Amino acid sequence: MRPILVVTENQGAELSDSSRELLSKALALTEAFGGEVVAVGFGEGAPETLKRSGAHRAVAVGGSAVAQYASLPYERALHQVLERIQPSLVLLPNTTLGMDLGASLAAAKGMAMVAYCCGLHTESGALVATSQVYGGKLLAEVAIPVEEGAPGTVVTVLPGSWAPEALPNREPVLETLLAEEAQGMVVRETIAPESGGDVDITRAEVLVSVGRGIQDPENIPLAEELAQVLGGVVSCSRPVVDAGWLPRSRQVGKSGLTVKPKLYLALGISGAPEHLQGMKDAELIVAVNTDPAAPIFEVAHYGTTADVLDFIPAAVEAIRERGA
Amino acid sequence: MRIAVLMKEVPDLIEELELTPEGRLETDVLSYIPSEWDEQALEEALILKEESGAAVTVVAVDSGQVDDMLYTALAKGADRAVKLAAESEVLTNRARAALMAAYLQQDPYDLVLTGVQAVDDLDGQVAGLLGGQLGWPHASVVREVKAQGEQVQCVQEYAGGWMATLELALPAVLGIQAARRPPRYVSVAKVRQLQKTASLETVEVTPLPAVELPVRRLYRPAAAGHATMWSEDAAEAAAQLVELLQSRKLIRS
Ligand SMILES: Cc1cc2nc3c(=O)[nH]c(=O)nc-3n(C[C@H](O)[C@H](O)[C@H](O)COP(=O)(O)OP(=O)(O)OC[C@H]3O[C@@H](n4cnc5c(N)ncnc54)[C@H](O)[C@@H]3O)c2cc1C
Ligand SMILES: Nc1ncnc2c1ncn2[C@@H]1O[C@H](COP(=O)(O)O)[C@@H](O)[C@H]1O
Numbered sequence: 001m002r003p004i005l006v007v008t009e010n011q012g013a014e015l016s017d018s019s020r021e022l023l024s025k026a027l028a029l030t031e032a033f034g035g036e037v038v039a040v041g042f043g044e045g046a047p048e049t050l051k052r053s054g055a056h057r058a059v060a061v062g063g064s065a066v067a068q069y070a071s072l073p074y075e076r077a078l079h080q081v082l083e084r085i086q087p088s089l090v091l092l093p094n095t096t097l098g099m100d101l102g103a104s105l106a107a108a109k110g111m112a113m114v115a116y117c118c119g120l121h122t123e124s125g126a127l128v129a130t131s132q133v134y135g136g137k138l139l140a141e142v143a144i145p146v147e148e149g150a151p152g153t154v155v156t157v158l159p160g161s162w163a164p165e166a167l168p169n170r171e172p173v174l175e176t177l178l179a180e181e182a183q184g185m186v187v188r189e190t191i192a193p194e195s196g197g198d199v200d201i202t203r204a205e206v207l208v209s210v211g212r213g214i215q216d217p218e219n220i221p222l223a224e225e226l227a228q229v230l231g232g233v234v235s236c237s238r239p240v241v242d243a244g245w246l247p248r249s250r251q252v253g254k255s256g257l258t259v260k261p262k263l264y265l266a267l268g269i270s271g272a273p274e275h276l277q278g279m280k281d282a283e284l285i286v287a288v289n290t291d292p293a294a295p296i297f298e299v300a301h302y303g304t305t306a307d308v309l310d311f312i313p314a315a316v317e318a319i320r321e322r323g324a
Numbered sequence: 325m326r327i328a329v330l331m332k333e334v335p336d337l338i339e340e341l342e343l344t345p346e347g348r349l350e351t352d353v354l355s356y357i358p359s360e361w362d363e364q365a366l367e368e369a370l371i372l373k374e375e376s377g378a379a380v381t382v383v384a385v386d387s388g389q390v391d392d393m394l395y396t397a398l399a400k401g402a403d404r405a406v407k408l409a410a411e412s413e414v415l416t417n418r419a420r421a422a423l424m425a426a427y428l429q430q431d432p433y434d435l436v437l438t439g440v441q442a443v444d445d446l447d448g449q450v451a452g453l454l455g456g457q458l459g460w461p462h463a464s465v466v467r468e469v470k471a472q473g474e475q476v477q478c479v480q481e482y483a484g485g486w487m488a489t490l491e492l493a494l495p496a497v498l499g500i501q502a503a504r505r506p507p508r509y510v511s512v513a514k515v516r517q518l519q520k521t522a523s524l525e526t527v528e529v530t531p532l533p534a535v536e537l538p539v540r541r542l543y544r545p546a547a548a549g550h551a552t553m554w555s556e557d558a559a560e561a562a563a564q565l566v567e568l569l570q571s572r573k574l575i576r577s
Binding site: 068069070071072075094095096099100101102103104105106107108110111112113114115116128131132133134135136137138139140141142143144145151153159183184185186187188189190191192193194206230231238242243244248251254255256257258262263270273284285286287288291292293297298299300301302303304305306307310311314315317318319322 | 335337338340341343347349364418421425440441443444445446447448449450451452453454455456457459461462463464465477479480481482483484485486487488489490491492493496499501502506533534535536537538539540541542543544545549550551552553554555556557558559561562563564565566568569570572574575
């Protein structure tokens, strides 16, 4: 098979977790189909992290144009890499980078595209991808053509879709590429995450987390009362922040914070993939949601379909009675 | 500035999704709502219009059920509504994007806004597909779009709460994560009123070429685990919570 190209991201001085997931899957696929894994990385740290990628070959894209992430210069550099490598498969994490670049590369290079992939496996000599659809309520299955003449397929993979195997201790043959400045896009300022302000939800042992099911900002104090009797703090899903009901520092999930409390109480949260990404490793998850088919019940340990507005006061009362 | 907002209607996920034995979605039983991120994109476009006098056109691929969504957008303040006529009813999202790219080539806009993704196919790829196909600068997962002459400024979000302020030269495509303000409300009465005078334009386009992969089947995830379900009665469920927390020593007993 033509090579598999893995577009990697760094997290500090290491490859990001999702990059390692992709590399380990790509290596497993070359065992099934033959061919090589080529890893590509960007920025100053890339030559160093790519050494630990376990790939057969690697391309480190450097220069001031890619010193920080911006889709246009990254895309231009990847066009050159694709021309040179002619991959059968391009794997990207379904992060902002994957959402920016996956489709645009596929469109520009006439390749096929599978987004939101959460599984890649071989099935009697064929490659099959599974993607989440309908807010995670259903899965869609697609066969990816891998024969010689196939146009190649770009796949963006949800972070955390499978556990990465340890990467082999092989130093890839490293090439470097100087990225060209791209007219048309400038990064003005990089902004660090909003600090917790009054509370840091990543440190709390108990999180009472509210979603759109809380319905009205006037109901937030109910959740605060429950958090108080449990000795925890209130966190939330993204729509609650976008509506201005709670500050961004309280947001759990893909574009918010990752939390791992002892107790995560999900109140009126559907369990969209982007939310689960930030809390699925909590020690104990209890979900309250009127929809019995809500995906949150698949990661929760305990659950009820009671109405949150009935459940919260009932829980406050029950805890006060027994806990006092 | 001419802004196009691409809008799509999606099944309301509050309703149960039924599958045929062949693994297709039973579409007769679905009810449709505008994709929530497209409503965010429309709101951001309307804010831009108020700030800098942009002309806003809403564009939808005609699936036979987009009229209400488009009239509502007009009632909220959009200037034009365009339905793209597709030759076939069932289109893959790649084919729809190719149709939209063809339209954008023949009717040029300065700025194209899409929703960051839509819950049905969860693709989130249209902004990138259009950017790639048209060769325009593009960015997804963005907020706070401000017009500045020949360019736009916006904030792009990354994992863990990191962000960056970007400037893009026009024409550009942006995938909108959230508007600066919650989407405005318009009453059904006002939409009905407007329906009497306003009209939707239909445009026929020939899609640009695109490589498609057919979906073999849809299926329900085999739950890796499922929550142990407590009583649906709030007071009983609350008592079960207390019992659990006591046994786990998460509250004083
Ligand atoms: C790039 C990107 C990044 C994102 N990042 C994040 C992120 O960091 N964090 C995040 O949370 N989301 C994120 N999202 C958004 C995510 O896709 C979902 O839209 C969001 O998580 C949904 O929030 P929710 O569960 O509160 O709302 P909904 O999905 O609307 O769910 C509300 C739930 O409440 C239930 N409900 C309603 N009324 C009641 C009641 N009275 N009692 C009990 N239950 C009730 C409903 O059954 C429903 O399941 C991101 C999306 C994108 C595209
Ligand atoms: N059929 C369509 N008609 C108009 N816009 C669409 C259509 N499909 C997708 N879009 C736009 O592309 C965005 C992302 O959709 P998707 O890539 O399908 O998740 C949507 O939020 C819309 O803005």
